[in-house]
Amino acid sequence: MRPYLLGVPPYANTAPLYHYLRPSRTLAFRYGVPTQLNAWVREGAVGLSLVSSHFFLQHQDLLVALPDFSVAVLGRVYSVNLFHKRPLSELRRVALTTESATSVALLKWLLEEEGVRPLYERQAGGLELLKEFDGVLLIGDRAITAYAGLLDALPPYPEALPTRFGEVWVSDLSMLWFQKTRLPFVFALWAARKDLLPPKGVVERMRKARRRGLAHLGRVARREADRLRVHPALMEHYLWNFRYHLEAPDLLGLEAFAQAVGLPYRPRFSE
Numbered sequence: 001m002r003p004y005l006l007g008v009p010p011y012a013n014t015a016p017l018y019h020y021l022r023p024s025r026t027l028a029f030r031y032g033v034p035t036q037l038n039a040w041v042r043e044g045a046v047g048l049s050l051v052s053s054h055f056f057l058q059h060q061d062l063l064v065a066l067p068d069f070s071v072a073v074l075g076r077v078y079s080v081n082l083f084h085k086r087p088l089s090e091l092r093r094v095a096l097t098t099e100s101a102t103s104v105a106l107l108k109w110l111l112e113e114e115g116v117r118p119l120y121e122r123q124a125g126g127l128e129l130l131k132e133f134d135g136v137l138l139i140g141d142r143a144i145t146a147y148a149g150l151l152d153a154l155p156p157y158p159e160a161l162p163t164r165f166g167e168v169w170v171s172d173l174s175m176l177w178f179q180k181t182r183l184p185f186v187f188a189l190w191a192a193r194k195d196l197l198p199p200k201g202v203v204e205r206m207r208k209a210r211r212r213g214l215a216h217l218g219r220v221a222r223r224e225a226d227r228l229r230v231h232p233a234l235m236e237h238y239l240w241n242f243r244y245h246l247e248a249p250d251l252l253g254l255e256a257f258a259q260a261v262g263l264p265y266r267p268r269f270s271e
């Protein structure tokens with residue numbers, strides 16, 4: 001029998017969930033950035049996977065989500081950032097990461113709410129894009145390393161982490177969402193096609209791995225900090241700040257996002 005394929009993002013943000021999950025005879029990992037994982041889930045090239053929340057909302061008839069897994073946050077997330085050289089109200093051209101579905105939809109909604117309608121272009125890259133564009137949207141490892149690269153020293157507490165570095169502003173999208181809605185923001189969920197639900201035991205193993213990962217968060221954070229060459233204390237704060245359990249406030253945030261972007265809200269969850 002071929003192993004069941006799990007779609008896994010290559011980002012630090014989910015390291016606490018996967019650090020202690022091992023592939024086995026029955027379970028294999030396939031790594032991809034969120035846009036890639038979304039496509040694979042739809043095609044059936046992977047079974048259960050992290051998917052962008054926006055993609056999930058677009059394909060609610062096809063997909064079933066786990067009832068207790070999320071990449072969500074209340075307030076700042078630190079890794080979904082618009083880096084920009086002009087005030088938000090004056091943006092004319094914005095480069096969009098090719099890795100994201102949700103953050104792109106969120107950025108467009110946030111700017112549209114303010115009456116700002118820049119030209120958007122999908123561009124793979126990092127902060128060097130600021131030479132050509134007024135703003136660059138980055139997510140995941142690229143966003144956190146770009147942010148850490150601007151930082152000279154860690155402030156005494158996280159709330160004091162700067163949002164401006166000379167001519168570069170950093171707008172954290174889930175903070176902007178929070179200021180508008182007072183709700184958490186759900187960036188991603190775990191979902192599978194109805195016909196490719198995971199075999200019994202897989203989700204149990206994921207829950208166990210998550211417990212261990214969160215119990216040993218310092219260890220996981222040190223490894224990710226080494227890998228990305230960011231300060232371990234920054235990585236630790238970044239990781240413990242996530243809401244990984246899709247709780248009631250997160251669902252309210254997800255529903256509000258569906259409403260904001262004009263998508264229906266009738267999610268289906270597995271047992």
Ligand SMILES: C=C(O[C@@H]1C=C(C(=O)O)C=C[C@H]1O)C(=O)O
Nearest residue numbers: 034052079100101102103140187
């Ligand atoms: C919080 C993040 O959310 C990510 C953003 C996604 C998107 O915009 O489609 C998808 C998965 C998440 O892992 C991040 O990238 O750090």
